[in-house]
Amino acid sequence: MSEQTDPRPLWLSGHMAPVPDEIDAADLPVDGTLPSELSGRYFRNGPNPLPGEPSVHWFSGHGMVHGVRLRDGRAEWYRNRWVRTTSFTEGAPMLRPDLTVDRAAVPANTHVVPHNGKIYALVEVGFPYELTPDLATVGPCDFGGRLTGAMTAHPKEDPRTGELLFFGYGFTPPHLTYHRLSADGELVESREIEVPGATMMHDFAITENHVVWLDLPLVFDLSLASHGMPYRWDDGYGARLGVMPREGGAVRWYDVDPCYVFHVGNAYEDETGRVVVEGPRYGRDGFDRIWSAIGGPAVTGRDLARAGSAIGGARLHRWTLDPESGKAVEEALDDRGVEFPTHDESRTGLPHRYLYTVTDDSIVKYDVRTGATATHAPGPGLHPGEAVFVPAEGARAEDEGWLLSIVSDGAARGSELVVLDASDLSRTASVRLPRRVPAGFHGNWIPDAPAVPSTIGPIG
Structure with a gap:
C-alpha cells in the first residue's frame, strides 16, 4: 500500500490547520487542581484563514485569539474570535490603489498584549487592534493619531517605569522607527533609526539603559x-546588532556572523557594562528550511514530517557586546532546536536566570547561569505552544510560578491548556478545551484588574 499523504501545505494541516468557526463553552473540565490565585484570562493569537480562503504563507492568515477564563480554581469559559480588522470584515487591501499603505488593513495575527488596562492584538505591519476582555474587537488604535507607521508585535514593557517600548519597520523609508508609550498609554516619543535598507526586523531587545536592534539579512x-x-x-x-542609548544618542553597531533571530529571550547589561543578548539563532540552512516549510509549495508524506521538525531549527545562543573592544562574542548555549523563548517579565531588560522555550514536542527550561536544563514532554504526538510564565503571588525565586501552554494533538484530535510548576516543570493541572486549537504564535496571561473604558464601540 502506498504511503498516505496530505496534499495540503504544512500550515493548513494536522495540528496547524485552521478552525472553521467561533465557539463558546463554559465550565471546562479540569484535570488536577488549578491554583486559586490564577484569576484572569489566558489569550493566545495566531493566523486562521477563513474556510476556503487562499493561504500562501503561515504568517498571512487572519488573526484569531483563543481565550480561557480562570477564576477560583475553575475554568469558567473558552472562546475564540477572529480579530475584526478591515481586511477581515471588508477585504480591504493593505496597499491602496494610489500605492499608499492602509495600516488598519492587517491580519493582527501575531501577539496579544495588555497595557494600561487595554488589550491589543498585534501584527508587525500595521496598527494594533484593541480587544475587550471578552475578545470582541474595539477597533484599530493609532494612539490619538501619533502613530503613523507600523507597530511591532513584540513591544517590551519596562518593569521599572511601566513604559511600553516598541518599533516599526517599513519597506519604504523610514525603514526603522523607535517609539515609546508612557505607562498611561500616551505615545511620547518617535525616533527614526538609520539602517541600510528594508528588512524584516521581527523582534528587538531592551536593557536598563539601552535598546538593542537586530539588523539581519x-x-x-x-x-x-x-x-x-x-x-x-x-x-x-x-x-549586525545595534546598541542605542534609550535617552538618545547614536547606535553602536556590532558585526555578527550571518543569522536570523525571530525572537529574543531577554537582554541585560552585565557588571562590566557589556550588553548580553540571548535568543534562538537560525543559520542560513535552518532558516531556509523553515521559510520554505511555512510559505513554499505544498509538502507531503515524509517531506511533511521533515519540514515539521524544521520549525524548531534555531539553537539558543548568547551574544556579548563589548563597548571597549567594539566586538561581539557569540556562543551556543544548547544544540537542540527551540523557539518562542519566554521569561519572567519582571526581569525584562535586567539580569535573569531562567528562559523557557519549546521544541516540537517539549517545553525546555534553561538555567542560563549554570547551563542546566529541564524538559517537560506532554506525551507522544502532542505539540506544546509558547509557555507563558506567570509569577506566584509574593514569589521569592525567579522561577516561583507557573507556565501556561496550549498543547495540541498532532492528529488534530484536541487541545488542552496545561499549567506547569515552573520550578520543576511538573504538571499542576490541565484544562480540556472544547476544540482543537491550531498551532499559533504568542499569548499572554492577563490578570484580573479594572479595565480602562474605550471610547469606541466593539465590532461584532
Missing part, C-alpha cells in the same frame, strides 16, 4: 509579493 523583495511574504535571505546585506 532578511531583506524586502517586491518581486516575491505574489508568492507569500516578500522577504528573502541576502548574504550581501550583512548581519
Whole structure:
C-alpha cells in the first residue's frame, strides 16, 4: 500500500490547520487542581484563514485569539474570535490603489498584549487592534493619531517605569522607527533609526539603559509579493546588532556572523557594562528550511514530517557586546532546536536566570547561569505552544510560578491548556478545551484588574 499523504501545505494541516468557526463553552473540565490565585484570562493569537480562503504563507492568515477564563480554581469559559480588522470584515487591501499603505488593513495575527488596562492584538505591519476582555474587537488604535507607521508585535514593557517600548519597520523609508508609550498609554516619543535598507526586523531587545536592534539579512523583495511574504535571505546585506542609548544618542553597531533571530529571550547589561543578548539563532540552512516549510509549495508524506521538525531549527545562543573592544562574542548555549523563548517579565531588560522555550514536542527550561536544563514532554504526538510564565503571588525565586501552554494533538484530535510548576516543570493541572486549537504564535496571561473604558464601540 502506498504511503498516505496530505496534499495540503504544512500550515493548513494536522495540528496547524485552521478552525472553521467561533465557539463558546463554559465550565471546562479540569484535570488536577488549578491554583486559586490564577484569576484572569489566558489569550493566545495566531493566523486562521477563513474556510476556503487562499493561504500562501503561515504568517498571512487572519488573526484569531483563543481565550480561557480562570477564576477560583475553575475554568469558567473558552472562546475564540477572529480579530475584526478591515481586511477581515471588508477585504480591504493593505496597499491602496494610489500605492499608499492602509495600516488598519492587517491580519493582527501575531501577539496579544495588555497595557494600561487595554488589550491589543498585534501584527508587525500595521496598527494594533484593541480587544475587550471578552475578545470582541474595539477597533484599530493609532494612539490619538501619533502613530503613523507600523507597530511591532513584540513591544517590551519596562518593569521599572511601566513604559511600553516598541518599533516599526517599513519597506519604504523610514525603514526603522523607535517609539515609546508612557505607562498611561500616551505615545511620547518617535525616533527614526538609520539602517541600510528594508528588512524584516521581527523582534528587538531592551536593557536598563539601552535598546538593542537586530539588523539581519532578511531583506524586502517586491518581486516575491505574489508568492507569500516578500522577504528573502541576502548574504550581501550583512548581519549586525545595534546598541542605542534609550535617552538618545547614536547606535553602536556590532558585526555578527550571518543569522536570523525571530525572537529574543531577554537582554541585560552585565557588571562590566557589556550588553548580553540571548535568543534562538537560525543559520542560513535552518532558516531556509523553515521559510520554505511555512510559505513554499505544498509538502507531503515524509517531506511533511521533515519540514515539521524544521520549525524548531534555531539553537539558543548568547551574544556579548563589548563597548571597549567594539566586538561581539557569540556562543551556543544548547544544540537542540527551540523557539518562542519566554521569561519572567519582571526581569525584562535586567539580569535573569531562567528562559523557557519549546521544541516540537517539549517545553525546555534553561538555567542560563549554570547551563542546566529541564524538559517537560506532554506525551507522544502532542505539540506544546509558547509557555507563558506567570509569577506566584509574593514569589521569592525567579522561577516561583507557573507556565501556561496550549498543547495540541498532532492528529488534530484536541487541545488542552496545561499549567506547569515552573520550578520543576511538573504538571499542576490541565484544562480540556472544547476544540482543537491550531498551532499559533504568542499569548499572554492577563490578570484580573479594572479595565480602562474605550471610547469606541466593539465590532461584532
